[in-house]
Amino acid sequence: MTIIAAVDGSALGNPGPAGWAWYISDDQWACGGWPKATNNRGELQAVIELLRAVEDSGADVHVLCDSQYAINSITKWMTGWKKRGWKKANGSPVLNDDLMKQLDELMSAAKSAGRSITYEWVKGHANHRMNERADDLARAAAGAYQKGAKPDSGPGYSGEAANEPDTAGSGTAESSSSGTSSSEDRSTAASTTDTVRIWADVPRDLAGAIAERAREDGVRPQQYLRTLIEKAVAE
Template structure:
């Protein structure tokens, strides 16, 4: 469990599906009252829809937090939020049928979340996804869910992964990437890594070569992660997200 009794937890939960349905994953990140990330967790779902991934992320976060601890959950899924706050009462009255008469999708997940929310002080807050100057916790959860969907491997502080996932620049509120220059215009000795942008790390992390880097250091995109400019891992290419 994360947090202690009566300590307010600020968290974000997100899901990812590469194909919808496709390779899917879920993730959450929890912070203290000042919004400083403390713990995170992510996991694979095999082939699933984005809605299943979003609901699973919320379910796993609720399972990992003490019932007596006030919790603020930031999410970019309006479906998941509305399912458990607005639509749920009507679904129950209608015998778990939608207004159109069809069966409610993902009923087991929704029922499980309903049980976990019962008697708890939980506030669900909508935050837009992939925005400049967007919510940093949501950006971390988004990246962790995307990584889990791609690798189909669990990760998180409970598994010894204490470095937070580093969001892609456009998801972490960093300035937009500059357009790449043609090779003939690129200057030598500028620390170029095959055209990949170099940014300042907002959080500590680990380079694909296995060496860690602190927050504030310069990093660049290396394969499916981020690491030191000039690392041999740059030969792997930028990779797909």
């Protein structure tokens, strides 16, 4: 099983009131923040909170992130920083080293447990549904701190594999569907028929192909898959 999640950070003023967020689905997300921090700290904290939330799931994790700083720090630079005692090649201290050390521990723990943690850069503000949701949540958290309040921290991770096929692609399949959210769609479906969710791991290229076919047909990937299943069972 692979959990696909989007993460994001936000800072109003940079530094200023700041927020972080991770998003798996409409019923599995979390956010938080600080009265004052930078956008980069929000990005890193979002990854930390996600990895902590799913640490006991036993699942692999694929992280969607629009911050190249966060991805490069974790996947390219961290090993060298650690070897040099958390110093850059020029000897200067690594920024946000407190968060980097936490990320190093979480990544090492996942590796020891045989779990894969992978990262994918996605372009921000480009109608990627999951990225947009994470961005909205992070900005809302920063906005709450700006007003002297604390944000709704969210439902967190329920331990279920809630990702749906379109989340592995660009996210445009979701945005091209009707205006109702996925949670509303599930509620509507449940009220009209006796339904059971079936989960299956599929390769990312296959998930992308499913999302593309659904876009071409003008339906949500879930509807496209249901049609395929109904045809296969009827044959």
